[in-house]
Amino acid sequence: MKRTGIDRESTGALKSVARSSPNVDQGYHLMELPTKILIGQGVLAKLGDFMEESSGSKKVVIAAGANVAAKVKEAVDSALKNERTWVEVQAADTKNVESVIRAGADSGCIVGVGGGKSVDVGKLAAFKMRLPFYSVPTSASHDGIASPFASLKGLDRPYSIMAKPPVGILADIDVIASAPRRLLASGCGDLVSKLTAVNDWQLAHRVTGEYYGGYSASLALMSADVVLGRSRMIGKFGLESVRDLVEALISTGVAAGIAGSSRPCSGSEHLFSHYLDLVAPDSGLHGEKCGIGTIMMSKLQGIDWRRVRSALKNVGAPVEASQLGVDDSMVVESLVKASSIRPERYTILSRKKLNSRTAKTLAKSTGVI
DSSP states (O other), X not given: OOOOSSOTTOOOOSGGGOOOOOOGGGTOXXXXXXXXXXXXXXXXXXXXXXXXXXXXXXXXXXXXXXXHHHHHHHHHHHHOOSOEEEEEOOSSBHHHHHHHHHHTTTEEEEEEEESHHHHHHHHHHHHHHTOOEEEEESSOSSXXXXXXXXXXXXXXXXXXXXXXXXXXXXXXXXXXXXXXHHHHHHHHHHHHHHHHHHHHHHHHHHHHOOOOXXXXXXXXXXXXXXXXXXXXXXXXOOHHHHHHHHHHHHHHHHHHHHHTSSTTTOSHHHHHHHHHXXXXXXXXXXXXXXXXXXXXXXXXXXXXHHHHHHHHHHTTOOOXXXXXXXXXXXHHHHHHHGGGXXXXXXXXXXXXXXOHHHHHHHHXXXXXX
């Protein structure tokens, strides 16, 4: 019988910020989770009260991009009683992290307001300074809003590194629903990737004996099913759908915290995305590339890849490399070399060992090229 899903048992710069993964192979690992989450319509006005316990009367440093600041600065300033310093985040790189750190001297906490780059920059700055970090997403483009991981340019590796999860997450559905649909569709791509990530994790457990956490895997799969099971409704991006999307992305971040690693959220599809970042750095959003990777990895794993592709189309996410401005040779190279990004992470690509011919066949057969 054809498989249509996962096994049912689970339904240098700033190098000092990277920590070794908890030693789950020796029977223990550390769980770090957000302390509180506030989600709903109009909750941005409650930001001051939400943060009061951690920030007290000390200065607050807010990391945000210019476009986001123009959109929400007045509302944030109105909500906060503290002295505050806004730091413009221009890119997710070490230079911007250092800017936040310099502004954060004598501050009580760091707040990342915006999409992925501001949250990641703020998260790493707060981790390095040993300050509480608050995540205030203005879009739902990927699961970094809640996870203990962050991805920056300028580090010695192209994949996410471990820091700490936010102390608190405040998600205003009105603000997030007004974000460009492309960003929301990208979040859907990151969610469906949990399907292949968990399957890779199960495979590694069977082949190498790596620790596998059934509960965190189930939580990640449940989040993926928000898109896979209700893609037409989610793709309308009404307030109810956006709330479901945000809650699912937060849940996957929590799943990573429970697992003590990125395993339930990141597998072969993320390795493909990370390698594509190297050969085509401006080719698209993280979730978009993960979604396309998930289509192909699903076929390799024997999952119903057509269902994945259909769900992504229903939400308006790209399903072809050309939609990202990526040529066929870049896709093939990324498939062949993706496992070299993290050779210690066993995935379906470790087992299949694609060459240029088989990689091209896979990409063509799934409609990616």
